Amino acid sequence: MxxxxxxxxxxxxxxxxxxxxxxxxxxxxxxxxxxxxxxxxxxxxxxxxxxxxxxxxxxxxxxxxxxxxxxxxxxxxxxxxxxxxxxxxxxxxxxxxxxxxxxxxxxxxxxxxxxxxxxxxxxxxxxxxxxxxxxxxxxPLAALTAYRALFTRGKVQSGEHVLVPGIGSGVATFVLLMAKAAGARVTVTSRSAAKRERALELGADTAIDSSIEWKQQLNGDQADLIIDSVGPATFDQCLKQLRPGGRLVNFGETSGKTVEIPLRPFFFGQLNFLGTTMGSSEEFREMLQFVNDHQIRxxxxxxxxxxxxxxxxxxxxxxxxxxxxxxxxx
Missing domain, CATH: 3.90.180.10 (Medium-chain alcohol dehydrogenases, catalytic domain)
Incomplete structure (x- = not known):
């Protein structure tokens, strides 16, 4: 074969x-x-x-x-x-x-x-x-990764603001689609104007240029949940956009393997940093049910x-x- x-x-x-x-x-x-x-x-x-x-x-x-x-x-x-x-x-x-x-x-x-x-x-x-x-x-792989990141680890709730850095990858697009299906408000980032426009067509509420200061573009609108795979290239911006008590879920290291965490904003802001990768067979079946229920493609x-x-x-x-x-x- x-x-x-x-x-x-x-x-x-x-x-x-x-x-x-x-x-x-x-x-x-x-x-x-x-x-x-x-x-x-x-x-x-x-x-x-x-x-x-x-x-x-x-x-x-x-x-x-x-x-x-x-x-x-x-x-x-x-x-x-x-x-x-x-x-x-x-x-x-x-x-x-x-x-x-x-x-x-x-x-x-x-x-x-x-x-x-x-x-x-x-x-x-x-x-x-x-x-x-x-x-x-x-x-399978991208949808399972997105499902666990959003629901099992991120515990996304309807009405929350979800930020997805680096839109365009398979997992990131599934995060966008699933978060919207769950009733969340979604902001995406990209350096590419074409990718930002495509994300808006898919239902993103806001799409910002990742090469320009995020806080300025979002007028201080912080995120409840960030689903990140970029790593060091955008980590500082992510930290600034996470509300006190918010959650950052990471599943990748596209731009490098190491980030520096300023401890005072971390502990004073009561932030939650969570790692994730893939998911279990139980979550795979849950993901398929979610995809079926919401007719996600x-x-x-x-x-x-x-x-x-x-x-x-x-x-x-x-x-x-x-x-x-x-x-x-x-």
């Missing part, structure tokens, strides 16, 4: 489309014939991640398709079922932090950028019927055939996208 793999050397030079061996499902597994899959920033980071094995690994965490075969002992899923892939491995129930042994699908385990995938039967759920195959295929940027995966990676690396980049099996 054709698959997008990372081999050697490290980086983009090790990214290629090649034939990989197809296997049958073992006990507790299902084989899914994938229709579509979706890129995440994690896929790029994986290109530069040191691995124990030098064997080629199939990349990708997002996917949707049709169950082709089931292994021994599988009774919750049947051949012909239309499913989405839950990329959260080994995290069954909602907990404060992932359990030991938690992994994300797609390195070191084989992922979704392929024609077929073997996966534990507990990691597939029914495809939302209102979504196209392309939309379903790009949903992923914001699509561009779709490529699997054979053009390198071009898709390059688009994400250049930061040109607004929303999700998809891959389709030909």
């Amino acid at each position: 054709k698959a997008v793999v990372h081999h050697q050397p490290e980086g983009f030079d090790g990214l290629k489309v090649m034939d990989m061996k197809e296997s049958n499902p073992g006990p507790g597994e299902v084989k899914v014939a994938l229709k579509t899959s979706g890129l995440n920033h994690r896929d790029i980071w994986t290109l530069f991640r040191k691995r124990d094995s030098t064997d080629p690994v199939i990349l990708g965490s997002d996917g949707a398709g049709v169950v082709e075969a089931v292994g021994e002992g599988v009774d919750r899923v049947h051949v012909g079922d239309k499913v989405v892939i839950n990329p959260s491995l080994g995290w069954p129930t909602k907990t404060e932090a992932p359990p030991s042994g938690f992994e994300i699908l797609g390195a070191p385990t084989h992922g979704t950028f392929a024609e077929k995938i073997l996966i534990p039967s507990d990691n597939v759920e029914p495809k939302p019927t209102h979504l196209s195959w392309t939309e379903a295929g790009v949903l 992923p914001v699509m940027d561009h779709t490529y055939p699997l054979s053009e995966a390198v071009e898709a990676f390059q688009r994400m690396e250049e930061g040109k996208q607004f929303g999700k980049i998809g891959l389709e099996n030909e």
Whole structure:
């Protein structure tokens, strides 16, 4: 079967489309014939991640398709079922932090950028019927991350002001859509006028230029909740915009790994800083129910055939996208 793999050397030079061996499902597994899959920033980071094995690994965490075969002992899923892939491995129930042994699908385990995938039967759920195959295929990782950040960690409430720095990524666009569905007021930031305009079209109440003083643009309108993945490039601005007692939830480090926290504003303002990543299988099912209830659709940027995966990676690396980049099996 054709698959997008990372081999050697490290980086983009090790990214290629090649034939990989197809296997049958073992006990507790299902084989899914994938229709579509979706890129995440994690896929790029994986290109530069040191691995124990030098064997080629199939990349990708997002996917949707049709169950082709089931292994021994599988009774919750049947051949012909239309499913989405839950990329959260080994995290069954909602907990404060992932359990030991938690992994994300797609390195070191084989992922979704392929024609077929073997996966534990507990990691597939029914495809939302209102979504196209392309939309379903790009949903899982980003929507799960956004859901946990907003609801489990951020505890967003209707009427609150939510600030989303760096609009344009898959997770950030899901945060916007979900926060609006939950009744929140949403402000987004971006240096790109085109991305700010697109966010307003999607329902953002306010969109500001992240390169200009935020306080001035927002006239002192502070946020109850900030969902951040940018890190040091915007952290000081975020801190100034968080109301006393507010919550800042971080799930990424796009602009760097380290921030400095001025302690007096932190403790005097009674601020809450929370970390999050991905989510449990329980939260994945909650997210799918929320998506169904509110008829949420992923914001699509561009779709490529699997054979053009390198071009898709390059688009994400250049930061040109607004929303999700998809891959389709030909």
